[in-house]
Amino acid sequence: MGAIEEVYDDLDTDVEFEEFEAAVEDKVEQMGGLADEETAAMLIAHELRDEEVEGIADIAPGMDDVKFLAKVMQVGELRTFERDGEDDDGRVVNVEVADESGRIRITMWDDMAGDAVERLESGQVLRVAGRPKDGYNGVEVDVDKVEPAPDADVDVDTQDTYRVEDLSLGRSDVNLVGRVLSTDTVRTFDRDDGSEGRVSNLTLGDPTGRIRVTLWDEKADLAAEFESGESVEVVDGYVRERDGTLELHVGNRGAVDAVDEKVEYVPDTTDIGALEMSETVDIAGGVIETDPKRTFDRDDGSEGQVRNVRIKDQTGDVRVALWGDKADLDIDLADYVVVTDAEIQDGWQDDLEASAGWRSAVSVMDDAPGDRPDAGGSTGTGEAQSTGLGAFADGDESRSAGSVSSADGPSTNRSAGGNAAAAVAERAGNDGADGEQPTETFTGTVVQAGSPVVLDDGTETRSVETDESLRLGEEVTVSGPADDGTISATEVERTS
Numbered sequence: 131m132g133a134i135e136e137v138y139d140d141l142d143t144d145v146e147f148e149e150f151e152a153a154v155e156d157k158v159e160q161m162g163g164l165a166d167e168e169t170a171a172m173l174i175a176h177e178l179r180d181e182e183v184e185g186i187a188d189i190a191p192g193m194d195d196v197k198f199l200a201k202v203m204q205v206g207e208l209r210t211f212e213r214d215g216e217d218d219d220g221r222v223v224n225v226e227v228a229d230e231s232g233r234i235r236i237t238m239w240d241d242m243a244g245d246a247v248e249r250l251e252s253g254q255v256l257r258v259a260g261r262p263k264d265g266y267n268g269v270e271v272d273v274d275k276v277e278p279a280p281d282a283d284v285d286v287d288t289q290d291t292y293r294v295e296d297l298s299l300g301r302s303d304v305n306l307v308g309r310v311l312s313t314d315t316v317r318t319f320d321r322d323d324g325s326e327g328r329v330s331n332l333t334l335g336d337p338t339g340r341i342r343v344t345l346w347d348e349k350a351d352l353a354a355e356f357e358s359g360e361s362v363e364v365v366d367g368y369v370r371e372r373d374g375t376l377e378l379h380v381g382n383r384g385a386v387d388a389v390d391e392k393v394e395y396v397p398d399t400t401d402i403g404a405l406e407m408s409e410t411v412d413i414a415g416g417v418i419e420t421d422p423k424r425t426f427d428r429d430d431g432s433e434g435q436v437r438n439v440r441i442k443d444q445t446g447d448v449r450v451a452l453w454g455d456k457a458d459l460d461i462d463l464a465d466y467v468v469v470t471d472a473e474i475q476d477g478w479q480d481d482l483e484a485s486a487g488w489r490s491a492v493s494v495m496d497d498a499p500g501d502r503p504d505a506g507g508s509t510g511t512g513e514a515q516s517t518g519l520g521a522f523a524d525g526d527e528s529r530s531a532g533s534v535s536s537a538d539g540p541s542t543n544r545s546a547g548g549n550a551a552a553a554v555a556e557r558a559g560n561d562g563a564d565g566e567q568p569t570e571t572f573t574g575t576v577v578q579a580g581s582p583v584v585l586d587d588g589t590e591t592r593s594v595e596t597d598e599s600l601r602l603g604e605e606v607t608v609s610g611p612a613d614d615g616t617i618s619a620t621e622v623e624r625t626s
Contacts, residue, residue, distance in 0.1 A: 196260065334362070403446035471490045574588075
């Protein structure tokens, strides 16, 4: 066996030996005797290894010329266009091809495009060489060379519907059914060609995980058609990567449709009591405090907004800052809320705080997950869980500040500015039912409005439950029963 045959036998390639041998002879001639046949064969083998990709999923924009095998799935229509300064029209056709790792669009031009429309059929296997680029619906390949490969076998994944855990970079024509966890508003941006683009997002979850769905241009308006908790199907999506995280994108060929199907999503959350500074986590809990929305001016002159809520699970509670559009979410006391990709930061008075920014999804769930140990102590095998804070009782004692159930009557709901004395009594487990709570008087400046109000006298701060509408900066004196450091104000006197 000669040197060329030995190198070829070690090379895992679909290139025929005759083609390989001819390339080696050309290389020897090009190098003018500086390389023998073995050296030239190794150089050609190296070039082939660099250009061959293992599968369509490995193709990415910015790569040099690539070669791959793929099966024809669909041949598009031949389109013509005018070229600047030329008499002859150009021609182009898009062909969808696939292998076991995913699908991709390849683009053929002019004479090659005409031949493709006449000769290509669905199911043919092709050997493709071309240049990857970032196309309108994901990665595309501009074809330099294409030829039939009738002896090659390419298995194509014909999965009809994917789950989140099935997705991988490079997959296209993805159909996925999920539960809407959150939606964003439409944003506009300027493209390099001067046109205006539009984009919005949904976050979907299914029993295997969650994924961010990015909707482009005319599809961007779809985000406004759905609400948290609805079930939808993404049709003809394609998988991209952003900051190391997979996303499902929907372009002009795709769609998002409502479906009459209940999709379960159980978040894999971190216990609030185990949160640590600077980590990004998913958390969940019942809402025990809600503050009004606040607006502020950014450095660029635009107006921002934020709203704080406090959520509690069986291990602790944490304040969550909802930024931007998330501040407008309809979140009330006793709701069960899931916050994904929350950044844990330093908060007020050195407490940890969870920040829900653009990357986060905030979802009000129908009920607390039945398989969480803090959901009323149930393992999820019994009755359906109740909504809101009833799922976060410590033993038989509910610490809900919003929804209260009793054996003697239906549950009642209170807003953030509702019956303050009852809220304090409830947080204390109704321990004060047989006796009066100690009364305290405290004078301080309002450093946090809403519920609870927080007063600061320069040396200490106190939380106050009150029906009065107090503004930041006001100095007030409050009196009322106190429990666990919180004053339920029966009297409020403004001193400034």
